[in-house]
Amino acid sequence: MKNQECSVLVKEYNSNVKKYNEINKRIVQNKYEMFYLWKYKKDYPADWKRKAEMLTEDRNQLEILKSNIIALKVKIRKCNMEHPQK
DSSP states (O other): OHHHHHHHHHHHHHHHHHHHHHHHHHHHHHHHHHHHHGGGTTTOHHHHHHHHHHHHHHHHHHHHHHHHHHHHHHHHHHHHHHSOOO
């Protein structure tokens, strides 16, 4: 029973890490695009604002996922300490 709980925690942890990496990649891409859009910021304020909002939203999601990943790590460690492998 406890092994099932641990495996569920590990699966959830892996899915959260995958989401974290995807969002992090999106942030890097967005920052790269904003770097080249900087020259035309005044010419295209709507695009700049949309990119800035996307970047802020992704950063907020990243912080939430980061805290979830840390909490899952603690739970996995606790589960492994209580039920070590033979």
